[in-house]
Amino acid sequence: MNRFEDFPLVEPILRAVREEGYERPTPIQHQTIRLATEGRDILGCAQTGTGKTAAFALPILQRLQAAPPPVPRHVRVLVLSPTRELTSQIGDSFARYGRHTALRCTTVFGGVGQEPQERALRGGVDILIATPGRLLDLMRQRIARLDRVEILVLDEADRMLDMGFIHDVRRIISALPKKRQTLFFSATLPRDIMSLAQDILIDPIHVEVTPPTTTVEKIVQSLYCLEKREKFALLARLLKDPQMRRVLVFTRTKRAANKLAEHLNRERLHADAIHGNKGQTAREKALDDFKRGACRVLVATDIASRGIDVDDVTHVINFDLPDVPENYVHRIGRTARAGAGGAAITFCSTDEREELAAVERLIGMAIPQRDVPHGFIRAVLPPLPIGHATPSRPHGSSHHAAPRGSYARRRRHRRR
Numbered sequence: 001m002n003r004f005e006d007f008p009l010v011e012p013i014l015r016a017v018r019e020e021g022y023e024r025p026t027p028i029q030h031q032t033i034r035l036a037t038e039g040r041d042i043l044g045c046a047q048t049g050t051g052k053t054a055a056f057a058l059p060i061l062q063r064l065q066a067a068p069p070p071v072p073r074h075v076r077v078l079v080l081s082p083t084r085e086l087t088s089q090i091g092d093s094f095a096r097y098g099r100h101t102a103l104r105c106t107t108v109f110g111g112v113g114q115e116p117q118e119r120a121l122r123g124g125v126d127i128l129i130a131t132p133g134r135l136l137d138l139m140r141q142r143i144a145r146l147d148r149v150e151i152l153v154l155d156e157a158d159r160m161l162d163m164g165f166i167h168d169v170r171r172i173i174s175a176l177p178k179k180r181q182t183l184f185f186s187a188t189l190p191r192d193i194m195s196l197a198q199d200i201l202i203d204p205i206h207v208e209v210t211p212p213t214t215t216v217e218k219i220v221q222s223l224y225c226l227e228k229r230e231k232f233a234l235l236a237r238l239l240k241d242p243q244m245r246r247v248l249v250f251t252r253t254k255r256a257a258n259k260l261a262e263h264l265n266r267e268r269l270h271a272d273a274i275h276g277n278k279g280q281t282a283r284e285k286a287l288d289d290f291k292r293g294a295c296r297v298l299v300a301t302d303i304a305s306r307g308i309d310v311d312d313v314t315h316v317i318n319f320d321l322p323d324v325p326e327n328y329v330h331r332i333g334r335t336a337r338a339g340a341g342g343a344a345i346t347f348c349s350t351d352e353r354e355e356l357a358a359v360e361r362l363i364g365m366a367i368p369q370r371d372v373p374h375g376f377i378r379a380v381l382p383p384l385p386i387g388h389a390t391p392s393r394p395h396g397s398s399h400h401a402a403p404r405g406s407y408a409r410r411r412r413h414r415r416r
């Protein structure tokens with residue numbers, strides 16, 4: 001099954017796929033398209049960039065066009081997506097893949113006037129792609145009616161939960177017919193996502209793909225082993241290097257991202273944070289400032305970083321190691337885009353050794369270690385971000401008392 005022609009797709013859809021220049025199905029398409037056209041529920045673990053949109057859009061278009069459009073038209077497919085950008089992208093994809101069919105799709109999202117969306121809905125659409133907040137508004141006003149939806153897609157479900165949409169999502173789903181097909185996509189499958197999936201999917205097919213790790217070799221990777229409380233001072237020191245023109249810093253939590261950006265600003269190292277708790281406008285502004293070079297440092301969490309598509313990130317700094325090793329590859333892939341050189345610097349504190357080992361196993365190499373510069377810790381450190389402030393020694397020894405670099409030495413020893 002290595003060609004689109006082998007799937008049960010009608011010629012108008014195949015033609016659009018050819019016009020897109022797609023020669024072969026990607027792995028997620030390979031695993032999903034046939035089963036989805038047969039009406040199966042899907043639980044897909046895949047990121048953007050894997051061809052996931054076509055993996056659900058093509059079978060949906062196939063299923064809809066197999067039956068004549070109802071008169072009057074009503075929403076038969078609902079796609080829920082976390083952000084305005086992703087909603088627009090999915091809308092564009094449906095429009096392109098469906099351009100030789102008579103199916104109609106529209107997008108609704110907040111932050112813009114409601115009237116054009118209202119007009120489109122009243123005119124009758126088959127496929128509705130929406131962010132949860134605006135959709136709920138339109139449902140309450142009885143402008144969006146979902147009682148005859150046949151297929152539901154949840155895209156980037158983990159990001160949707162991270163942004164606090166869980167109640168909205170559940171409310172919307174409760175307004176849909178119970179008998180329907182559900183296609184559920186998420187880049188990660190933590191417990192809360194699995195519990196939502198279990199509630200809304202029936203006997204789903206599990207599909208999993210990870211993006212290729214090709215960029216890793218092109219990136220100069222380095223590692224600093226240090227104590228947790230030293231991380232901020234080292235970061236501030238590294239950021240003094242003018243070669244760090246556009247730097248993406250990763251923390252594990254939203255709270256740490258905020259605190260870190262605050263501390264950097266206090267040190268006059270202009271930084272902004274981007275994560276799921278920030279509103280759409282704040283996120284867009286932070287990204288735009290970063291792209292324009294108005295803000296040199298962007299602190300991000302793994303989930304929020306997925307929307308970041310900036311070409312010349314000079315450095316990625318892993319202030320914290322990721323919980324999921326694959327995210328290391330996603331993170332550092334943000335630099336060295338389009339063949340440009342890039343650098344990835346990782347901080348690893350004593351309590352993150354397991355995470356580091358998991359990353360090194362995944363990438364099949366030990367990240368070259370650098371010595372922490374001498375004397376970089378100032379006499380008084382600013383209070384560190386929550387989650388990074390706890391001294392790793394239980395008895396509250398001051399950072400001066402701790403033998404600095406002891407962990408680094410231990411690690412070197414271990415490697416020999």
Ligand code: AMP
Nearest residue numbers: 022024025026048049050051052053054
């Ligand atoms: P997505 O993961 O849906 O955001 O898709 C990522 C990119 O891959 C988009 O630019 C798609 O146009 C492109 N794409 C999707 N499927 C294929 C395919 N089978 N062959 C080549 N490119 C594809």
